[in-house]
Amino acid sequence: MIGPLIPQGTIGSEWSNVSGLILGMGFGYVLESSGFSSSRKLAGVFYGYDFVVLKVFFTAAITAMVGLLYFSYLGWVDFSMIYINPTFVTSAIVGGVIMGLGFIMGGFCPGTSFCGAAIGKIDAMIFSLGMFVGIFLFSEAFPLFEKIYYGGPMGNSLVNEVLGMSKGVFALILIVVAVGAFMVATLVEKRVKKVDY
Amino acid sequence: MNKKYVFLAGLLILLGIGLAVLPSREYPDEINPVQLLGEIKDQTRFLSTDEIAKRIIEKDPSYMYVDVRDPAEYNSFSLPGAVNVPLSQLLDSANIVLLNQKVKSVVFFSNGDISAEKAWLLCRRMGYKHQYVMQGGLNYWMETIMNPPVPLASAPGQDFDTYQFRKGASAYFGGGPAGTSSIVNAPQQNVLVKPKKNSSPAAGGC
Secondary structure (H helix, E strand, C coil): CCECHHHHCCCCHHHHHHHHHHHHHHHHHHHHHCCCCCHHHHHHHHHCCCCHHHHHHHHHHHHHHHHHHHHHHHCCECHHHCCCCCEEHHHHHHHHHHHHHHHHHHCCCHHHHHHHHHCCCHHHHHHHHHHHHHHHHHHHCHHHHHHHHCCCEEECCCHHHHHCCCHHHHHHHHHHHHHHHHHHHHHHHHHCCCCCC | CCHHHHHHHHHHHHHHHHHHHCCCCCCCCCCCHHHHHHHHHCCCCEECHHHHHHHHHCCCCCEEEEECCCHHHHHHCCCCCCEECCHHHCCCHHHHHHHCCCCCEEEEECCCCHHHHHHHHHHHHCCCCCEEEECCHHHHHHHHHHCCCCCCCCCCHHHHHHHHHHHHHHHHCCCCCCCCCCCCCCCCCCCCCCCCCCCCCCCCCC
């Protein structure tokens, strides 16, 4: 058996929503139980008193990366069949800025806002509502944004290919960057006044 | 700093070094077994001996005939213009260039079907496109093209047309006597090839 299981046809594609549901529930559970449903946790990254969000998501990313690359090396996963999101540079930058502003203003990311809403936090509910309003407005006004949305297309490219290095070397660099970021974050956390929440 | 975190960070970096050092693994474009089974059940890979005879006579350049028997057998008899790629050397890099190409369709043949089918299966598994098998192999070629059997008097007219074609083909390929073939060979025209003058004389200087 070799992954990815659904594109290979080992598991029927009708199961993709089921697996998505199960993984989503697991994700939500972990988010909630690590305290991410509090808006102060996310805002803490910007004010420097709590870097757990950075650490958790960066660790998750590099763990998944290392696992995937080793699986590929051992022949457990066919790397060529993994879906790669197409890159649009302009919309990635514009969207990133808007999302960052939204993070710091609202204190939630889409996932944590649903977590907060699920446990009855009113600010999270308002945030989710705002998200849907934003989606609606964006969809209605799409022709206005179309140029930005499809701006700077780079296809299904990978960072390591754009930089012209092998996957493994890039992985090592990313891990070193991550560990460095964790160390710096810990130092900053120690310097900044603790916030109780 | 927590010792646990130092250990975990060290472990990650170690794994990263491992990834940077390990050679990357290439996956050949092998096709899915389910798809391959579907193609095996499908009979469209077979080309009949009549079709092949017609294409050879017409000098159709889009087909390459690959003899997968031993060189000794190939040298004693083979289809005109056929290439010899013994089954045991099928996956040599020189032969792969020949088999995995976009210009010509590849038609495998051997004495029977079996060796040609093996070659076809391997090549299809590697994902090479436009691969065919001559149905019945050279044995059937001998039976149908080189020594075509006379159809029964009660046979449908189509059979007689086929027979006429086969007799002509037999003569073309140097088989049994053509007898009173109704196919008249067109007189061969000699095409004069004029050597083209080299328009650009050797340029000297810098």
